[in-house]
Amino acid sequence: MATMGASDTDMQSQQRTPAAAVDTGNVLVGSRRGATMATLGQLALSFGILLAVWWLLSAGIASNVLPHPPRAFEAIATLTANGELPSALWTTIPGLLIGLFAATIVGAVAGLLMGLIAPLDRLMGPWLYVFWSMPIVAALPLVVLTFGIGVEAVTFYVFLSSLFPVVMNARSGAKHTDRRLIEVARSMGARQREILVHVVIPSSLPPMAAGFRIAIGRAVVGVIIAQLFISAAGIGRMLQFYGETLQMELYFAPLLTTIAIGLILNGLADVGEKRLVRWQET
Amino acid sequence: MSQARGVAIKFQNIHKVYSTSGSEQPLHVLDDIALDIPAGTFCCLVGPSGCGKTTLLRLAGGLIASSRGSALLDGAEVTGPPRGASMVFQDSGLFPWMTVRDNVEAGIKMREHRRLTPTERAFSQEQIVKVGLAGFENFYPVQLSGGMKQRVGLARALARGPQVMLMDEPFGALDAQTRALMQEELQQLWTREKITVLFVTHDLDEAAYLADTVVLMSRNPGRIKSVINVDVERPRVIGDPRLAEIRRAAWESLREELQGVGEPA
Ligand SMILES: Nc1ncnc2c1ncn2[C@@H]1O[C@H](COP(=O)(O)OP(=O)(O)OP(=O)(O)O)[C@@H](O)[C@H]1O
Ligand SMILES: [Mg+2]
Numbered sequence: 183m184a185t186m187g188a189s190d191t192d193m194q195s196q197q198r199t200p201a202a203a204v205d206t207g208n209v210l211v212g213s214r215r216g217a218t219m220a221t222l223g224q225l226a227l228s229f230g231i232l233l234a235v236w237w238l239l240s241a242g243i244a245s246n247v248l249p250h251p252p253r254a255f256e257a258i259a260t261l262t263a264n265g266e267l268p269s270a271l272w273t274t275i276p277g278l279l280i281g282l283f284a285a286t287i288v289g290a291v292a293g294l295l296m297g298l299i300a301p302l303d304r305l306m307g308p309w310l311y312v313f314w315s316m317p318i319v320a321a322l323p324l325v326v327l328t329f330g331i332g333v334e335a336v337t338f339y340v341f342l343s344s345l346f347p348v349v350m351n352a353r354s355g356a357k358h359t360d361r362r363l364i365e366v367a368r369s370m371g372a373r374q375r376e377i378l379v380h381v382v383i384p385s386s387l388p389p390m391a392a393g394f395r396i397a398i399g400r401a402v403v404g405v406i407i408a409q410l411f412i413s414a415a416g417i418g419r420m421l422q423f424y425g426e427t428l429q430m431e432l433y434f435a436p437l438l439t440t441i442a443i444g445l446i447l448n449g450l451a452d453v454g455e456k457r458l459v460r461w462q463e464t
Numbered sequence: 465m466s467q468a469r470g471v472a473i474k475f476q477n478i479h480k481v482y483s484t485s486g487s488e489q490p491l492h493v494l495d496d497i498a499l500d501i502p503a504g505t506f507c508c509l510v511g512p513s514g515c516g517k518t519t520l521l522r523l524a525g526g527l528i529a530s531s532r533g534s535a536l537l538d539g540a541e542v543t544g545p546p547r548g549a550s551m552v553f554q555d556s557g558l559f560p561w562m563t564v565r566d567n568v569e570a571g572i573k574m575r576e577h578r579r580l581t582p583t584e585r586a587f588s589q590e591q592i593v594k595v596g597l598a599g600f601e602n603f604y605p606v607q608l609s610g611g612m613k614q615r616v617g618l619a620r621a622l623a624r625g626p627q628v629m630l631m632d633e634p635f636g637a638l639d640a641q642t643r644a645l646m647q648e649e650l651q652q653l654w655t656r657e658k659i660t661v662l663f664v665t666h667d668l669d670e671a672a673y674l675a676d677t678v679v680l681m682s683r684n685p686g687r688i689k690s691v692i693n694v695d696v697e698r699p700r701v702i703g704d705p706r707l708a709e710i711r712r713a714a715w716e717s718l719r720e721e722l723q724g725v726g727e728p729a
Binding site: 362363365366367368369370371372373376380381384385387459460461462463 | 525526527544545547551553555557559560561562570571574575577604605606624
């Protein structure tokens with residue numbers, strides 16, 4: 183078989199280094215290692231400034247509200263050593279992760295189905311807007327009546343808090359799948375299931391990832407609220423106790439821990455998203 | 465033109481009416497289209513915007529049904545996307561989440577509803593090489609130029625080993641130089657493969673250069689206005705005076721259709 187002349191002018195420049203051009207997200211930074219180093223540097227700078235502002239505020243005008251940073255970190259060490267923080271984490275993390283995970287799976291399936299099946303969407307779409315507008319906190323009494331005050335109630339509350347952003351985005355992703363690409367698949371003889379797996383779901387992944395990010399934030403807030411109002415346990419309980427007794431150094435330990443949990447989950451989402459939607463424009 | 469294999473694509477008195485929603489009256493897009501395209505020939509479809517070229521192509525590709533009359537591919541009535549046909553789209557129609565290789569293999573995978581055999585995989589790779597994209601197998605469409613995307617679309621169509629290729633303005637979005645290059649390459653390719661091609665274009669030079677027959681359409685409703693045979697041996701050269709003569713004849717025939725609309729791009 184003969185080869186078509188590969189003399190396309192716009193191909194020439196890229197053809198010399200086909201492998202190097204793959205996966206380099208940032209055009210300004212040559213290699214991936216370089217890009218990672220630059221990101222880490224920016225991250226360090228960003229947190230450095232935040233820490234400096236905190237330090238200055240705690241030394242100056244906000245000295246009676248904000249603890250001195252070294253003493254806050256000391257408090258973390260103390261609470262870790264005496265086992266209070268680890269045990270609070272152990273009561274908090276499983277409910278958070280299970281609730282968030284369940285919300286992601288259920289939300290993705292429900293959202294995709296709604297986006298794909300018009301009658302279902304007409305039936306359930308309005309409910310979605312009802313729950314979207316309703317403050318989830320209002321469901322607390324119902325959650326307690328149904329699940330009691332244990333870890334099940336906390337988990338379910340996390341689930342409820344993080345469910346709707348995922349549903350919303352999966353639904354809109356499925357709805358806005360490029361009709362032309364569906365037609366391309368049809369022209370090849372694809373069946374419904376293949377169109378779903380090879381066209382609708384991949385094209386819905388970016389909005390679903392965005393929905394998952396919102397869900398992370400809501401799940402973290404949700405688990406704290408549930409522990410404050412439902413079960414008086416874990417990180418939420420620590421925040422409440424040290425807050426009410428005005429022990430600010432000790433109060434900052436669970437607060438910083440909560441922030442760290444959110445940051446770690448977001449970081450993991452970053453990594454996952456990069457792998458899943460590599461094909462997107464940067 | 466000299467093939468003895470018979471008719472590959474046959475349009476039998478096709479009518480297509482779109483019933484638009486609301487108060488508007490139904491839109492009569494295709495009116496009594498009758499056309500035979502002999503096997504192994506290259507047919508270009510030209511006509512003013514909105515005359516129903518894409519509609520006719522989608523009918524042949526089994527993506528929509530006619531209101532009356534039927535389309536036949538290799539003698540069999542088209543009732544759904546035929547196994548032996550491949551479509552090529554103006555915007556390339558590549559799946560952004562698939563690499564070049566996965567895009568090319570998708571054409572077979574979605575037809576057979578299974579993974580590819582080693583033979584099919586090797587054949588797909590051959591097509592990638594054939595369109596000059598060896599080394600780009602793991603690239604995503606976003607990393608390719610417009611010309612390269614169209615090459616992938618072509619490789620994907622060829623990988624299905626089609627008897628018939630239905631191409632809807634495949635080079636319409638390319639710059640002039642890339643387009644000329646792609647035309648030359650398509651001519652070379654087609655001369656070797658002898659696939660039957662139905663090719664929609666707005667470019668009369670392109671039509672004259674590529675086609676055995678140029679079919680000119682008129683609109684409101686879409687009808688076949690005239691058919692011009694291009695009896696120029698291949699390989700053809702862009703700028704051949706005989707092709708210029710064909711272009712002039714086609715333009716004469718189209719001019720009245722386009723009054724008030726301006727010359728096609
Ligand atoms: N699904 C549809 N529903 C209703 N009307 C349609 C539909 N598809 C096409 N049409 C109408 O049919 C007519 C022909 O459309 P078609 O896309 O076949 O034209 P075309 O010749 O390919 O035009 P162009 O050269 O601009 O691509 C147009 O008036 C268009 O508005
Ligand atoms: Mg068209």
